[in-house]
Amino acid sequence: MTAQAGQPVRLFKKVAVIGAGLIGSSLLRVVKERGVATSASAYDASDAVRNRLRELAICDTVSDTAREAVEGADLVVLAVPVGACGTVAAIIGKHLRAGAIVTDVGSVKGSVAADVAPYIPENAAFVPGHPIAGAERSGPDAGRGDLFANRWWILTPLDTSPLDAVDKLGRFVEAIGAELEIMDTEHHDMVLAITSHIPHLIAYNIVGTAADLESVTKSEVIKFSAGGFRDFTRIAASDPTMWRDVFLNNREAVLEMLTRFSEDLTGLRKAIRLGDGEMLHKLFSRTRKIRREIIESGQEVAAPDFGRDQGAASGDAKAEG
Numbered sequence: 506m507t508a509q510a511g512q513p514v515r516l517f518k519k520v521a522v523i524g525a526g527l528i529g530s531s532l533l534r535v536v537k538e539r540g541v542a543t544s545a546s547a548y549d550a551s552d553a554v555r556n557r558l559r560e561l562a563i564c565d566t567v568s569d570t571a572r573e574a575v576e577g578a579d580l581v582v583l584a585v586p587v588g589a590c591g592t593v594a595a596i597i598g599k600h601l602r603a604g605a606i607v608t609d610v611g612s613v614k615g616s617v618a619a620d621v622a623p624y625i626p627e628n629a630a631f632v633p634g635h636p637i638a639g640a641e642r643s644g645p646d647a648g649r650g651d652l653f654a655n656r657w658w659i660l661t662p663l664d665t666s667p668l669d670a671v672d673k674l675g676r677f678v679e680a681i682g683a684e685l686e687i688m689d690t691e692h693h694d695m696v697l698a699i700t701s702h703i704p705h706l707i708a709y710n711i712v713g714t715a716a717d718l719e720s721v722t723k724s725e726v727i728k729f730s731a732g733g734f735r736d737f738t739r740i741a742a743s744d745p746t747m748w749r750d751v752f753l754n755n756r757e758a759v760l761e762m763l764t765r766f767s768e769d770l771t772g773l774r775k776a777i778r779l780g781d782g783e784m785l786h787k788l789f790s791r792t793r794k795i796r797r798e799i800i801e802s803g804q805e806v807a808a809p810d811f812g813r814d815q816g817a818a819s820g821d822a823k824a825e826g
């Protein structure tokens with residue numbers, strides 16, 4: 506059942522969000538807008554973020570400790586960088602109420618599952634998750650109540666995740682307007698390595714290479730950036746802490762995909778060296794078809810220039826962890 510704004514489906518009494526940056530604050534906004542919980546509390550390690558949250562008034566309580574935020578919560582969402590999930594779980598584990606459901610939004614699932622699960626008591630449930638929605642901006646001001654609308658939200662239940670908790674969390678995902686998908690942690694990490702992590706690595710690399718080129722000046726790189734480079738710079742502006750953690754925590758899947766990528770790149774290099782236009786044309790036609798399929802599936806807009814002229818909202822939807 507998918508809830509529409511104005512028809513609240515109150516699934517939880519108290520939702521606690523730990524980490525109120527882009528993703529956490531977006532979640533707080535949509536929980537409030539759609540009335541899916543009676544109350545919402547938040548904690549963030551940053552004093553500045555906690556103060557800003559109080560000004561934004563997007564939740565009922567801003568707590569000064571994670572422990573206080575999760576007290577009495579029947580849903581706890583960890584929205585901190587992947588590398589911090591285990592640390593937070595170690596702090597809150599003992600203070601969870603019986604029957605609480607704990608989830609996270611981390612871009613890597615295997616390592617988060619391994620880091621968090623040991624701290625979740627037997628009378629609570631842990632169901633890892635990952636919304637496939639985001640932007641290159643960070644912090645509570647970057648959040649939006651519609652960030653997850655019609656975007657995939659993947660849950661990766663563990664053998665220890667109770668079925669009723671998976672079901673309730675799935676209903677929560679749909680109630681905030683996202684589309685539910687369920688897969689195992691290993692498969693998630695492989696899929697995201699190629700669809701998200703490698704593209705980010707390529708963007709970081711190409712922007713770094715351009716910045717280091719001695720024969721091309723920095724002002725030329727900026728001046729002539731429209732030739733494809735500009736779109737890489739948008740991705741390469743993504744949060745350094747978040748992406749450092751992604752690569753350190755999804756090492757195996759990223760390395761495997763990177764090997765495949767390098768082999769294919771060597772094939773392209775050879776085609777260019779041998780003047781094999783047919784090979785290049787065949788590949789470029791196949792990739793063009795894939796983009797058409799992504800647009801037809803509703804995951805992208807067909808606007809020219811990546812919808813840049815349509816404002817930030819459509820552009821943001823494509824930079825996601």
Ligand code: NAP
Nearest residue numbers: 524526527528550551586587611612639640643644825826
């Ligand atoms: P963000 O905007 O930087 O927000 C993260 C917040 O968590 C920051 O305010 C940070 O404070 C705080 N934090 C860090 N360690 C903490 C701790 N131990 N306890 C409490 N708060 C802590 O990052 P985000 O983009 O929302 O990403 C959050 C999570 O969502 C990450 O796991 C990421 O992989 C995942 N995700 C991101 C995207 C995306 O596109 N951005 C998409 C899907 C999923 P400081 O700044 O002071 O460290």
